Amino acid sequence: MAQIISEKRDVEFVLHEQLEVGDFSKFEKFSAFNKKTIDMIIKEARKLAVDEIYPTVKEGDEVGCTFEGNGVVKIPESFVRVYNLLKDGEWTAMTEDPEWGGQGMPKSVALAASEYFNGANFPLMMYPGLTHGCGKLIESFGTEEQKAVYLKKVYTGEWCGTMLLTEPGAGSDVGALETVAIPQGDGTYKIKGQKIFISGGEQTQLSDNIIHPVLARIEGAPAGTKGISLFLVPKYRVNKDGSLGEFNDVTCTGIEHKMGIHGNCTCTLSLGEKDNCIGTLLGEENKGMAHMFLMMNEARQLVGLQGFACASASYLNAVNYAKERVQGADLTNPKAGGVAIINHPDVRRQLLIMKSYVEAMRSILYYLAMCYDKAETAENEDEKAMWEGLAEILTPIGKGYVTDKAFEVCSHGMQVYGGYGFIEEYPQAQLLRDCRITMIYEGTNGIQAMDLLGRKLGMKKGKLFMDLSAQIAKTIGEAKKVDGVADLAGKVETVLNKLGEVAMHLGKTAMSEKVKTAFAFAHPFMEATGDVCAAWMLLWRATIAQQNLGKKKKEDIFYNGLIKSAQYFINSVLPVTMGKMQAILDNDSATVEIDEASFVS
């Protein structure tokens, strides 16, 4: 049987050969996670993903969620067993503090487990994923009392969690929200409003209670984002002894019918319809957006992982299919009859595009997670700040660029299947549909591009970008010393230098009267930066691979594959990146100048 979800050897490669995550066990905080333990954990995660989670993905899509009226939502029944297995195996808070039910694992290691889980069924994994995000908010901003009541139950998955931001009139512009919080004089607030697009907003099959962090405006607070506060609103209030109390007037009024992620219920929630919804302030008054932003990077990285996981699964399916599907004769031997389609040059082209992007994305996301582990174990404040900065600047790449490319990969994955790719009985259609949302939610990819250009590029006077460039240059320097990849290193260096020029240009343009033109190029800039990061990762991988050739037959096959990925991407994709960057430098302002009426006249 062929491999599904993710290529095991490649996951191991990134963890141990590229990022050497076993070294974190030298630090007290991560001392339990030596290489042997990491391997056991990842093996068990994979087993759970393949044996239990993956078999639920099709049912989740086909059965989906239903709104039964009276606030009742049903999610796919098969998800219940898997959710319980995830709870039982302590997979719901892998990286968190053991004091609160977490397992204290390095983020880079946990990412490998998450990759398998999300590749198996990411709509299902959204339930524990959002629950985890809710826990992070409570851990970061909760009072001791809030932590005592909620945190352990949320981190261990006993209670589910969500995140209530969006409203009908407040999507990307969160500052426009209308949900109000009225102080009751006893430290609590009455919450009133309507929230939409709430993933996992209502269900009764996974947990007895659901904890909703809610963005709302305290009566009289300033307009816009400056007057937004964060509240903790449980579906059922919690008695002093920890038992469940009165229903807290959080009602689901309907669910969305979506293109994908059918297994995850996307709810409209009405808070305080009967004037009986009580919340407590989470963090400081009017600091809700800042608090939420602290969690935003992590949430965005998770979305990047969701998109990537679809791409990885689609790629493996495509390779397996292309090896089995016999159609058409070999171009150079037409009389010999049909051959497996993997022999056709155009199919190989698509498979190699998929392979190189999947490998690059895997390394980008794991590296991004590793930045947090490095910051956690840094020896001084400067080093810590550097790794935190790298995580900041790489987040829009890990979300925006990765999900854009993940969707492209899923599209190639469908194309390799031909007509069968478009048929729902085969897995490629669902992967493509599910993947599409990742480009939209948790900040559209347009927002990600603006975040990169408008916030991250100029942060600390450009230090983040310079630190990133320095890391890439380091890899280039090492690759230049290795025969077989030195030429590729030279090409990546040329593109990196060009990216520096483009960043300077765009940064200046954004400060000028041509600010709108600059932002019209924000997305191309994110794409170019992503391409350079992808080339960086592929070059890094190829450099390791080149030095390990000739030891074992099967390993050579793997390593040669890594070298070919880098060769393809650097020689066939980077020239296009150079063109994109030239367009940014040329600074054409058609997007800004075109009259609105001229779009359709």
Place this chain on the structure above:
Amino acid sequence: MEILVCVKNVPDTGEEEIELDGNDLDYDELTYVVNEWDNYAVEEAIQIADKVGGNVTVITVGNEDADEVLRREMAMGAGNAIHLEDEAFEKSDAKGVATILKAAVDKGKYDLILTGAQADAGYGAVGGMLAAMLDYPYASLVNKIEVGSGKLTVGREIEGGNTEMNEIELPCVLSIQTGINEPRYVGIKGIKQVSGVDIPKFAASDLGLDESSVGEEGAIVKRQDYFIPEAGEGAEMLEGSDDEIIAKLIEILKANGGL
């Protein structure tokens, strides 16, 4: 009840393409997992110990890589592990493995010894041979165990999917069939707990074994060949959607007088 479960580290052939090296698998090219039957045996042992009290010890004959399998089964719930490792043990046949295990069993005191019904290689004989060497009663292909006083009632899978029930005196050896239970998954906490545990190792000399009685030298059954059978002629892979495949299959069955 003191329960010993014999486990084995076997190549993970489920998803990987296997390579051959002469008359055997190319073991260098493979990754390893616990033998599936053994995993059921460990689960059964844990459930029995939970019910009637006692301890579960897992034991393996294998090289240093087999350590991972012992730790995995400990993470699952086995309290102790024993690793029998010696170059002299390599390429043992079933009798050799049973000989090594018997020597280890003699050093302890166990009421119940479980093995998987079969593993990746050989002929499902280790359990039976071990029982014979120990002069213990033995039941194979066990798919149900009820614990009584000083004895067990065990169900055995027999021809045609039927089950027979037998009473068996303790101590005894049972080889466990898959499906007897639902093995639990291993969680992170369990893995962390066993990561630093010292697992005792015993070599041939520690067990008082004559090296020539085990390993390749002691083997009386030697593998002659190992190959992947070629697909027979006339096989046809049906392609298309489930409905299309069903329609084609019905057509073929009709055309050939099957319907």
